[in-house]
Amino acid sequence: MSNLEAYSVSSRRGGLMVSRFSRARQLALGFAGALFAAWGGIGSASAYDALYAFGDSLTDTWREPAEPNLHFEGRWSNGPLWVEYLSENLGFGYNRTNNYAHSGAQTDDTWRQILRDFVPPAEPARALYVVFAGGNDFIQTVDENGIDNSLWNAKVADSVNNLSNAVVALYDRGARDILVPNVVDVTQIPLLNKFFSFYLDYLRDKVRQLNAQLGPALDKVAAARPDLRLYRVDFYTQVRALLKNYRAYGFTNAEEDALADLTVDKSFDGPGRNYVFWDPIHPTTKAHAIVAEWFYETLIGPQPLLTRLTPGPGSMSLTVGGAQIGRTYVVQRSGDLATWTDVQSVFAATVPPPSVTLTNDPPRGFFRLKVQP
Secondary structure (H helix, E strand, O other): OOOOOOOOOOOOOOOOOOOOOOOOEEEEEEOOOOOEEOOOOHHHHHHHOEEEEEEOOOOOOOOOOOOOOOOOOOOOOOOOHHHHHHHHHOOOOOOHHEEOOOOOOEEEEEEEHHHHHHOOOOOHHHHEEEOOOOHHHHHHHHHHHHOOOOHHHHHHHHHHHHHHHHHHHHOOOOOOEEEEOOOOOOHHHHOOOOOOOHHHHHHHHHHHHHHHHHHHHHHHHOOOOOOOEEEEOOHHHHHHHHHHHHHOOOOOOOOOOOOOOOOOOOOOOOOOEOEEOOOOOEEEEHHHHHHHHHHHHHHHHHOOEEEEEEEOEEEEEEEEEOOOOEEEEEEEOOOOOOEEEEEEEOOOOOOOOOOEEEEEEOOEEEEEEEEOO
């Protein structure tokens, strides 16, 4: 990683997603279109030497390939998926043989991926494991279950058991660091978001029911295994926040998928790359990069970032929040999120946090914070 210790995005603080070529914690604060970012110090995530993933088409890159013409190299998206970005963030290349996800999998299939297919590494405790499933339990059951509470209650209970059992199965095979996102609000994907509102409300309640039961189930698993480090991601809340504020994240459309929009060029790097959804179910690679940053931040915890902008005549003051005393940071600037230039160094010598004053020459600027070693 040269002199850059880590990369992260914080949606909890109004975070904004990076491009495919930049991993940075970013925060938009509405002055001259400025975008803030920080690259913070890596924590325990640096100890991992491999990433193993289990789930469905949000994760699968090769076992059940997507159709080839409108999807990128077998992925159900227009580019790399979160598992590839997270591998890079953790400091090693993506190894597809460690990805056991199958497109179309429900939670019972995901559990079976571990029981049937997973071959533990020689040192399983040195790897990170991600169990990421649940959306298909709803998407593939809508027609069958309708508004039958008894059917849905049974389905939810089964899904919770499958996910908690998947964690137990990994633990029994030597895994000690396991990350489990809860289930996304499937009513917001283009495949379903045009349904009648009363049914969307009903289905959303069932997703919430699953998530409400999943938390205690995972608590029970963790309590019985003191050496298990179980990382939770509130994927439901994070995705809802992204879709509500999609323009702040640099997206242009959050309701329609790029492939369904007849006015949009279907090239992978065309205007559709800035949609949240590439097809009726699956996110764009830009959204996948956000997901990877959410997962990464869960592993390493909060990091320093540029938190406050104070405008002045022809200039602005940026405050470094969460700075570690005695550390030196470099503010970098870009006009396109691809090429970055060092602007000014700042040394965190005291509390309150340090700030830096910059000339606001161009009408739009992007800023990030680099941590010096």
